[in-house]
Every structure is written in C-alpha cells, then in structure tokens.
Amino acid sequence: MSRILVGSAEDFEENMPETIEHNNKLILIVMNNGQFYAVDGLCTHQEVELADGKILEFGECPQIVCPAHLGRFNLCTGKPTQKPPKKPLQTYNVIVENGNVYVEVEDA
Numbered sequence: 628m629s630r631i632l633v634g635s636a637e638d639f640e641e642n643m644p645e646t647i648e649h650n651n652k653l654i655l656i657v658m659n660n661g662q663f664y665a666v667d668g669l670c671t672h673q674e675v676e677l678a679d680g681k682i683l684e685f686g687e688c689p690q691i692v693c694p695a696h697l698g699r700f701n702l703c704t705g706k707p708t709q710k711p712p713k714k715p716l717q718t719y720n721v722i723v724e725n726g727n728v729y730v731e732v733e734d735a
C-alpha cells in the first residue's frame with residue numbers, strides 16, 4: 628500500500644468533492660461532517676465523472692448522486708443505493724495526519 632497526499636484537511640469544503648488522478652484512475656475525496664471518504668471517481672454505470680455529484684446526508688454514511696442519470700452510491704461502502712448503477716465503486720482508506728489528507732492505494 629502507498630499513501631497519496633491529497634492536500635491539507637483545512638482546504639476541504641464540506642460536501643465539495645475533490646478529485647485526484649493516480650495510475651490513470653480518478654479517485655474522489657469527500658468531506659462530510661468532518662469525516663473523509665474516498666471512492667472511485669467514475670460512475671460504474673457509464674463512467675461519468677462523479678466530481679460534480681451532489682452529496683446527500685444519510686445517517687452515518689453520506690451518498691453521492693451521479694450527475695448523469697441520478698444513480699446513487701453509499702460513500703462508506705461504495706455500494707449503489709439507487710439504479711441505474713449495479714456495480715459498487717471501489718472505496719479507499721483515508722488517513723488524516725498532521726493536518727494532511729492521504730488516500731491509501733494498492734501499489735501498482
């Protein structure tokens with residue numbers, strides 16, 4: 628596993644997704660209620676970028692709405708919660724250390 632530095636935690640805005648690219652993959656990072664979540668940045672339905680997706684509050688796990696066809700994913704598990712997507716998004720561990728936000732990724 629490797630850690631990828633995303634940025635400073637204080638630069639994140641609540642429910643405003645940030646996207647990074649790693650090994651030709653987009654990873655989306657979201658802060659909601661002070662918690663960080665990271666999932667694949669492309670919808671599993673038709674690979675539309677989720678960066679403009681709206682974040683919905685759903686108890687302990689926020690959800691992201693795909694801007695294309697309004698599919699939804701749970702940001703804790705990556706599982707789709709509303710069709711059309713059927714496949715889950717990959718999720719990533721997020722580590723906040725010394726004010727910096729890191730995403731853990733598999734080594735290539």
Ligand code: FES
Nearest residue numbers: 670672673693698
């Ligand atoms: S591309 Fe995301 S719901 Fe269709």
